[in-house]
Amino acid sequence: MRYLVFLFLLLTTPLRAEVIDLSKYTSLRGAYLLPQPDTEFVTVQLLLNVGEADFDGPEGLAHYLEHLVWASADKAHKGAAKERITNAWTNTIFTNYWNSGDPKTLNDMLAASALVFGPINVGASYAFQERGIVEREFDLNKSDNSGRLLQSKMMKTLLPGHGLSRSIIGSRDSIRQITPEMARVFKETWYHANNARMLITGPVRPGDVIPLLKKHLGDLSIADIPPHPWKEPIEWDGRTVTTTVEHSKINEPFFRLHFMTPSPADMTLEAIDHSLGLLGDILNSSSKSSPRKALYYDDFILSFIEVSAWRDQAGSLNLVFHGAPDEDVAVEDAIAGTRDFFHGLISIPQADFDLVAQPTIDALTRKKDYAGFERDVAFKGLIARGAPYTSRTYINGLKAVNLTQIDRLLKAFQTNNISAAGIAYPKEQQ
């Protein structure tokens, strides 16, 4: 009977939720497997610690390189049917290549990941034409997006010359200055196995993965990785800058207020990320601690307000208020009102914390066994600390946040900050 119970448990216990470190089988800086036996597809994410902030030439190079490398690595199936979906993205700090498909395509996916580190295998004319494709991407995603254009200009005004202020996609002018040769040289500097981490999620076991990891990623070249330029310290001198853009697609002005502050040295990254996330949620709620309550609902100063908060990889904490003035309110007065509200916020009341924190915890707890949530949380960990979180540790981290930590961050933003105010005005067309 004991045998039967054992057999029953063996057959029914899902192999889930625990991250397995497979780094030793690869040349990568880290490689992790999150088995998800109930899922259908395997997803392989290769995260390189390189982004636009690592370059100092025409803006948009890291993203352009990502296009070339993706096209090059996508040839891993060697003419056979490509039974996987794949894409890539770049930001200021990271570049990520991902593939997803049936477990039987894991070999192809890991072969494609290995090709990321190989020479760029596209023709010269393709490489030049791809610059035009990137320009079309700029047209599609940024040229009409006054909010993104404003945010870019604000960062350049607040952190002039700093890597974090670089535009990821660049501008039409900067994209046209980029050459395939620049991309090749940049790749040689940064695209090495010891500057990358991998996360594999899906219905596979270590025994399925390890031989393939060894085969494709076990013997890649490594190199000295130069210091990241974006680690250059930011001067926290309390400066406040203002900038404007004009855009023909808007009829009325709107604004952004961006506060930056250094991470508190005595809080863990996990505690900072969770506390900052909740602070952003509280400021975005309809509680009394939110500018939405006073300035949108009660006083009709703003016709729109959204708040976002995040920690960047350089260690700075960011808080952005995105708003628009209501009828008969000048945009400058709307900014002043938002700033005054924020600086007048002495602390977050327990009731406001509870209003936001508990439903957030409930919602995440509800999702904790969902494959997509597990994968997202694991990837968050890869970005935040270089190793995946599990759902359980992530939710426990959130539950551990207390009001004192949130107030610490609020005070940091209020007292030790640099800030930028940006206004987008309508531009009259000729």
Added chain:
Amino acid sequence: MKSLKSFLAVFLVLAAPLSAQEVSQHTSPDGHQFSFYHMPNSDRLAISIAWKGGIANLPAGKENVANMAIDLMLNGGADGRSPDEIRSAFEAMDAGSHLYSDADAIRGFVVAPAKDLEKAAAIANSVLAKPTFDERWFKRFMRNAKKNVSENAKYNNSQAWNAVRHLTMGGHPLDQSGSWQPAANLETLTIEDVRTWHEQSFSSNDLVISAAGNGSAEQIGTSLDITLKGLPTRHKRADLAPLEMTYSGKTILIHRPNEEKSFMVIVGALPAAGDPDKLALLLGAGVLGQSEQSRLFKTVRGDVRSAYGFRAGIHAFTRSQDMLAMSGEVETGKLTETMDAVEAAYTSFQTGGIGFVEFPFAKRIMLKRIRENYLKPSTLAFVMTEAHFEGKTFKDAINLEQQGNDLGRGDANAVIAKHFPNFDQMLKVVVSPDANAIKADCVISDFSEAAKCM
């Protein structure tokens, strides 16, 4: 050995997938009939309520009252509670709700864990039965709507799509309600229009109610009664005249010299939303233009190299006819080359269908998405309601994955060949700063002039 048999019996019972559930019919204590699909593995309950009838009771030019009133109901306070109190009450729960005006019904959803369903239903009831309709909030929303509609018309894709509506819908009221154009009509809306629309539109009769999720029919019945409490017994909504869409096959150029880029959309007729071949049509649209492996992506980005992406999709302006649309932003200097390449790729696909190599993976991706979506109670409640409007059985609506499994390449390709419209019958609208970028049957400078191109 006997114990092993017993063990296996227990094991199989525990490990076997849950057998397909049936939709059951119920009546709430207050007499509302509803269909219920029990999903024991879900953690939510979803109720979908459809108030049958279109907006034919509205005067011409006031078709956007429905959208405006719903915005005000959801975000303008109710039952003596301010807008932020309503929002706070929802924020305090892990729940959600939704309300919108569709062509042939108003559609409402309440989704919550079983323990919170009654609380969520009470909030939904206050929004439905006792909205505040405060003049100050009405003015705020009107101002925002006018700004959004006016700004929207500045974008190339909106210019193209508004022209498509004008050219295919023949002045039907659904054009105004969907596009909010002409924007001048918004000037005529008043808070009294909103109040009247609300009084005439929500009722406790003429409903289609579907529920799905993990809970009991009793819980749903109770929450349903809470949601509908106090609504008038009858409504005055009426169905619109059928929308008959027309596709001229022409190429229309909207010349906008101040723009820096170009956009094109190509649209044609597909069968009704409830057509038995819908799944094959969806699969066809997917292979044609919904991933980096699609025909159009490979053609436009990979071969012509004129766009970041180019996609195909199925749109539904009316339940009686779907629309196939292919669209993307395209390099101005390559508009003609792109149009020619899209025509060639499309025609090849229309006649040749999905390839032997493409088919298994495309079908698998589609089935995976169906499976993932059908895990959500809100999806099931929605498709059950749609089944009612489309005259389908619940079994057909719920067993979509099985239908997909049964779909073979030959059958799918026969459907594509039969239903995908010929390219020369499709309407093409191009927005460009270059008046000569493409050979056009008609050139205008704004979508509002589209009638000149009929």
